[in-house]
Amino acid sequence: MIEYLVHCNFLFHHSNFQWMVRMDSQAWMSLSEKYVANTYARYPILLVRGKGTRVWDLDGKEYLDFVSGLAVCNLGHCHPKVVKAIQDQAAKLIHVSNFYYIEPQIQLASLLCGHSFADKVFFCNSGAEANEGAMKLARKYAKEKVGEERYEIITMERSFHGRTLATLTATAQEKYHKGYAPLMPGFKYIPFNDIGAVKKAIDSKTCAVMLEPIQGEGGVNCPSEGYLRALREICDERGVLLIFDEVQVGMGRTGKLFAYEHDGIEPDVLTLAKSLAGGVPIGALLIKKKIADSFKPGDHASTFGGNPLATAAGVAALTAILEEGMLKNCQEVGDYFFLQLEEIKEKFPFVKEVRGKGLILGMELKIDGSSMVHEMLKKNILINCTMGNVLRFLPPLIVTREEIDQVVRALGEVFKRVS
Numbered sequence: 001m002i003e004y005l006v007h008c009n010f011l012f013h014h015s016n017f018q019w020m021v022r023m024d025s026q027a028w029m030s031l032s033e034k035y036v037a038n039t040y041a042r043y044p045i046l047l048v049r050g051k052g053t054r055v056w057d058l059d060g061k062e063y064l065d066f067v068s069g070l071a072v073c074n075l076g077h078c079h080p081k082v083v084k085a086i087q088d089q090a091a092k093l094i095h096v097s098n099f100y101y102i103e104p105q106i107q108l109a110s111l112l113c114g115h116s117f118a119d120k121v122f123f124c125n126s127g128a129e130a131n132e133g134a135m136k137l138a139r140k141y142a143k144e145k146v147g148e149e150r151y152e153i154i155t156m157e158r159s160f161h162g163r164t165l166a167t168l169t170a171t172a173q174e175k176y177h178k179g180y181a182p183l184m185p186g187f188k189y190i191p192f193n194d195i196g197a198v199k200k201a202i203d204s205k206t207c208a209v210m211l212e213p214i215q216g217e218g219g220v221n222c223p224s225e226g227y228l229r230a231l232r233e234i235c236d237e238r239g240v241l242l243i244f245d246e247v248q249v250g251m252g253r254t255g256k257l258f259a260y261e262h263d264g265i266e267p268d269v270l271t272l273a274k275s276l277a278g279g280v281p282i283g284a285l286l287i288k289k290k291i292a293d294s295f296k297p298g299d300h301a302s303t304f305g306g307n308p309l310a311t312a313a314g315v316a317a318l319t320a321i322l323e324e325g326m327l328k329n330c331q332e333v334g335d336y337f338f339l340q341l342e343e344i345k346e347k348f349p350f351v352k353e354v355r356g357k358g359l360i361l362g363m364e365l366k367i368d369g370s371s372m373v374h375e376m377l378k379k380n381i382l383i384n385c386t387m388g389n390v391l392r393f394l395p396p397l398i399v400t401r402e403e404i405d406q407v408v409r410a411l412g413e414v415f416k417r418v419s
């Protein structure tokens with residue numbers, strides 16, 4: 001067992017070293033309650049190590065991880081290529097300013113453009129920051145190329161785009177807005193998967209439509225066949241940019257490198273973050289050339305954006321996804337997982353629907369889902385619940401059928417006890 005020595009008193013009196021204690025999980029958790037801002041409802045485990053699809057807590061207890069840091073660890077925990085890239089880069093150069101050219105940043109940008117619709121990439125540090133950048137770019141492009149009065153962005157009900165003021169406003173879910181008024185002006189909300197609503201909503205003020213090709217936080221909501229293609233056509237007809245937020249579903253999560261590839265269309269701008277650097281904080285804006293030209297030196301920036309450490313990890317992560325058959329595995333075991341969940345649905349009437357693509361799968365219940373997450377945790381399996389009643393499964397893309405069987409079996413046992 002790993003033992004932690006902490007000078008507790010040091011936190012209060014910098015010169016007093018008398019009070020030394022061994023910290024167990026409980027002690028860490030109470031220290032967390034005391035000092036870490038209370039913005040998360042946490043599960044009572046402290047994770048200290050990870051490898052592949054597994055994580056371990058301080059007591060050495062092993063968990064099967066079907067959350068993957070919320071679609072961040074798509075390659076599994078501590079993928080050796082990512083670890084090596086971080087170690088090598090950390091010993092060489094961790095950070096310099098974007099005043100200078102940065103080798104891994106250029107490599108990652110070229111790789112992303114080579115494997116997507118994009119011609120240019122802007123790097124930042126998170127999903128929210130990527131979406132902020134996309135919205136700024138859309139406004140600037142529209143003002144310059146379409147008309148001064150074009151600034152409004154249309155987003156979808158049940159969307160999630162981040163927690164900064166602008167991305168929070170873009171997120172059309174009231175529960176995230178509470179207490180933060182006044183929100184940003186210039187947004188309009190419409191129902192997801194309703195092409196008639198888009199047609200009606202676009203007017204002379206609209207500069208962009210922004211959406212997730214599959215809604216993640218909103219409950220793993222997939223659009224109907226043809227919706228995204230119709231959306232593309234309407235945006236083209238009306239001179240409006242189409243922005244895809246693939247922060248959660250990009251980087252192989254749906255079985256293709258990017259979710260838009262399933263529909264045979266391309267967005268004008270696409271945002272990435274979560275899994276892009278295998279767990280190192282990063283965000284990116286993938287942009288078509290004619291739009292990218294609206295960003296000139298000084299128009300937008302980020303101190304850490306595209307720094308050597310993050311982008312070196314990104315190059316390793318992207319290369320691993322492409323070279324190690326992860327997309328194929330994601331499609332195959334994703335389909336298998338979907339069928340297994342469908343079978344469970346047939347057995348338990350309180351399961352309403354199974355939906356998703358690749359390895360982002362949701363199971364909507366007619367009852368509360370959060371207690372199920374706690375029950376699964378007791379069986380050493382990490383899953384997530386969103387919207388209160390949608391169990392969400394986001395295993396690493398390297399997950400095996402045997403591991404899926406294990407989760408499905410445990411889920412069946414938990415459900416049996418409830419019904």
Ligand SMILES: *Cc1c(COP(=O)(O)O)cnc(C)c1O
Binds near residue numbers: 131162
């Ligand atoms: C997680 C997420 C974000 C926000 O990303 P952060 O890195 O937490 O800012 C934005 N959009 C989608 C679709 C997400 O899933």
